[in-house]
Amino acid sequence: MLPLLDPEQADQAFPPVSEALSEPDGLLAVGGCLSSQRIINAYTQGIFPWYSHDDPILWWSPDPRLVIFPEKLYLSRSLHKTLRKQTFQITFNTAFSQVIKACAAPRTDETGTWLLPEMQQAYCRLHDEGHAHSIETWHQGELVGGLYGIAVGQVFFGESMFYRKTDASKIAFVGLIQHLSRWGYQLIDCQVHTQHLISLGAEEITRSIFSSLLKQYHHCKPHPTAWQK
Numbered sequence: 001m002l003p004l005l006d007p008e009q010a011d012q013a014f015p016p017v018s019e020a021l022s023e024p025d026g027l028l029a030v031g032g033c034l035s036s037q038r039i040i041n042a043y044t045q046g047i048f049p050w051y052s053h054d055d056p057i058l059w060w061s062p063d064p065r066l067v068i069f070p071e072k073l074y075l076s077r078s079l080h081k082t083l084r085k086q087t088f089q090i091t092f093n094t095a096f097s098q099v100i101k102a103c104a105a106p107r108t109d110e111t112g113t114w115l116l117p118e119m120q121q122a123y124c125r126l127h128d129e130g131h132a133h134s135i136e137t138w139h140q141g142e143l144v145g146g147l148y149g150i151a152v153g154q155v156f157f158g159e160s161m162f163y164r165k166t167d168a169s170k171i172a173f174v175g176l177i178q179h180l181s182r183w184g185y186q187l188i189d190c191q192v193h194t195q196h197l198i199s200l201g202a203e204e205i206t207r208s209i210f211s212s213l214l215k216q217y218h219h220c221k222p223h224p225t226a227w228q229k
Helices: 036-043 077-085 096-104 117-128 168-182 207-217
Strands: 027-031 058-060 065-068 089-092 132-139 142-152 155-163 187-191 203-205
Touching: 036 117, 036 142, 065 207, 077 168, 089 168, 096 117, 096 132, 096 142, 096 155, 117 132, 117 142, 132 168, 142 168, 155 168, 155 207, 168 187, 187 207, 203 207
Parallel strands: 155 187
Antiparallel strands: 027 058, 065 187, 065 203, 089 132, 132 142, 142 155
16 A cells, blocks of 8 residues: 555655555655645655646656766757757746746647646745746747756756757756756756657666765755856
């Protein structure tokens, strides 16, 4: 039986991530709430919420974990070429609600979204509190790509990205990694395997290594200028 979290106890402890199921990979607990306190508590332990319409809140900690170390960012020749053209403008935290709504839109051949309204509200609240951040890609004044995630210590937990123009999400991701490196961030969590992120230098590590890195870095402070507009 999966542990059932109490929605009235935002400070309730999660079970150890080592107790997560192997099938489905990483499912750890059910229920609880989406308060800022609970969500930040989850991220600092390598746990994140992910569920669909009509499901209870599901909490995950998969093994292995997809991450990217800033110094291992890989840029293909074509992406280098796109960056040199400077046809895109990158901004931070200027259109968080627009980014999360775009990320919530169904993908091609999909009819629904995991980014339910209550999830969007929870992350917008975290943004207002200074925990969640967005990176936007613009082309001729139009929002064409971006991503958002949670920053805790020197770790950035990427959540979702979108694009409306070729390479727009990659440009946002590259801009994010380059800035995080300057700000002293040590680790970017990408959650689960995607070929899109593997092509940019992401790699899989075991959950135990990931947990050790979180313990090392989530208390460390990034550069004081981080996330300033």
